[in-house]
Amino acid sequence: MLENYLPVLMFIIVGLVFGALPLIAGFVLGPRRPHPEKQAPYECGFEAFEDSRMKFDVRYYLVALLFILFDLEIAFLFPWAVVLEDIGLFGIAAMGLFVGLLVIGLLYEWQKGALEWE
C-alpha cells in the first residue's frame, strides 16, 4: 500500500534537490563581492521600498506588456508543438493565424514607436 506512494516521495526528493542544489552550489562556489546594489531585494524596474506616489516611466509598461504577450505565446506554442502530429494541417493553420494576429499587433507597436526607448 505504502509503496504506491514511492513515486511521490521520489518526486518530493527530486524537487527538493533540484531546487536546493543550485542555491547551495551558488553559495559554495560563487565569488563574494558584496555591493549595496547587489544586496538590495530584487524587484524588476523599481526600487523595492519607496513612496507610492512617485513618477514612473510609462515606457516600462509598454515593454512589460509586450514581453508578457510574447511570453504567453511561447507558453501556448509548447503544448501545440507536442501534439502537432495529431492536429496536422489544421493545427498549423490555426497557429499561423494566431501568430499572424500577434505579428500585426507587433507591427502596430513598432510603427507607433512603442519600441523606441528614446
Place this chain on the structure above:
Amino acid sequence: MSFETPDFSLALPEIWLLGAICVVLIVDLFVRGSRRSVTFFLTQAVLLVTAALAITTQWGVTETTFSGHYVVDPLAAMLKATLALLVVLALAYTRPYLEARGLLQGEVYLLALFATLGMLIIASGGSLLTLYLGLEMLSLSLYALVAYHRDSRQAAEAAMKYFVLGALASGILLYGMSMVYGGAASLELAVIAEAAASEEPPLLLLFGMSFMLVGVAFKLGAAPFHAWVPDVYQGAPTPVTLFISTAPKVAAVALFLRLLVDGLGPLHETLQPMLLILAAVSLLLGNLTAIMQTNLKRMLAYSGIAHAGFIVLALAAGTEAGHAAALFYVIAYGIMAAGAFGLIIVLSSAGTEAEQIADYRGLNERHPILAGVLLLLMISMTGIPGTIGFYAKYLVLKAAVEADLIAMAVLAVIAAVIGAFYYLRVLKVAYFDRPEVPPEGSQKPTGPNEGSVGEGEGATPSRPDGAAGTVLVPGASLPIRALLVVNGAAVLVLGIFPERLIALCQSVLGAG
C-alpha cells in the same frame, strides 16, 4: 476525444470583420494626413459589407458550429445587421467633432471596429464562453474609447469609473457563469436550458442566474446598476457617448436574450420578480432624476436609464412578444439616441460644447431645421404617436398587459408621463425662451439652476464656466447636418410605417 473541423463558412461575418480590422489597422499605420479619410471610409465600407454578409449568409439558417459555441439563427443575422448599421450611423457623426478637438486618430475607428466584433460575437454566442469573450471584447474597447480624450479630466474620471464598475460587473457575471456551469455541467446554452427545464433545477442555477442578471443589467444601464451611466455619458467625448448609447445597448439585449432566454429561459418564473424590480426602479429613478438635470448629456443619460426600464419590463413579460418588443424598443432607442447626441455634436463647435440645456434658448429662431429635428427626437423619446418612440412603448405595454403585469404597465405609463416633462422642457427652451445675450465685457450670466446638480451627487466636476449665454454655432459640415436631418426624419418615417421593423423583430423571435 475526437476533433471535428468546425464549419468556418457559418461564421463568415466575424471572420470577414476580423480580417478587415487587421487590414484597416495596417492601412491606418501607413496613411498620412490628419483627416483620416481613408481609415474612415474603409471602416464604413467594412461595416456595410459585414451587415450584408450577415444577411446573405446567415438569414434563414439555423445551425451551430465550433462545437456548439457559435449559433447561427435569424435572430443572430438580424442583430448583426442592425449592430453593424447602427455603428455605421454612430461613426458617421464622429469626424467633425473629433477633428475640431485634435482627437481624430485612426484608433477611434479601430476601437469601434473591435467593439463591433465583440457585439457580433455576443449576437452569435452559443455558450457562456463565447458570450463572455464577446462581452469583454466590447467592454475593453469601450473603456478605451471613453478615455480617448485623455487631457480631459472629466473623460478620465468617467473612464476610470466605467472601468472599475465594469470590471466589477464582469466579475459578478463571471461568478454567476461559474455557478451555472457548476449546476448544469456544461458551458453550452442548449445543455444549460435542458438542465434548467428539469423537474427540480439545481439551486446553483438559480444562484448563478441572479448574478448573471446583475452583469447584464449593468451593461444595459438599468437601475440600481446604473451608477456609471450619467458620468460616462457626460464625461465621454460626445461621439463616444453616441456610440455607447446605440449599438452596445442592442448588444446588451442580445446578451440577455442569449444568456437568460436561450440558456435559462425555463427559470423565467424565478427571474421575473427580479426583472420587475429592476424595471420599476429604473423607470422611476431615471425619469425623476432626469427632471433635475441642467446638462443635456446627463439628462439623456438618465432618460437612457428610464428607457432601459422599459426594455427590462418587456423582457420581464417573458413571452416572445415581450422579447420582440424589447428588441424593437432598443433599436428605436438607438436611432433616437443617435439623433439626440448627433444634434449635440452638430451644435458643438471647436471650444464650445452644446451640452447645457440653457444653451438651446432660441434655437428655433437661429436654426429652425435643427430645432425641428430636436422636436422630433424629443417627442419620440416621450412616446407621442406618429413617432417610433410611441410604437416602442406601445409594444412593451401590450406585452406587459398580455403577461398579466397590469400594475407594472400602469407604473410605466405614469413614469412615461413624468418623463414627458423634461423632454418637453427642452422643447420649451428651444422654442419659447429668449436667448440671453451676455453683456459686453462683463462675466457671462449664469443660469438659475446652473451646474449644481452634478456636483451635488458627487459626480464629475462641473464644466469650467457657466456657458449659459453661449450662442451655438453649428460646427459640423453640411453632410453631417444632412445626416442629422435624415436621422430625425427616420424617427418620423419609422413611426408612421413601423410594421416592417416590428414584423421583423417578431419573426426572428418566433412571435409571428
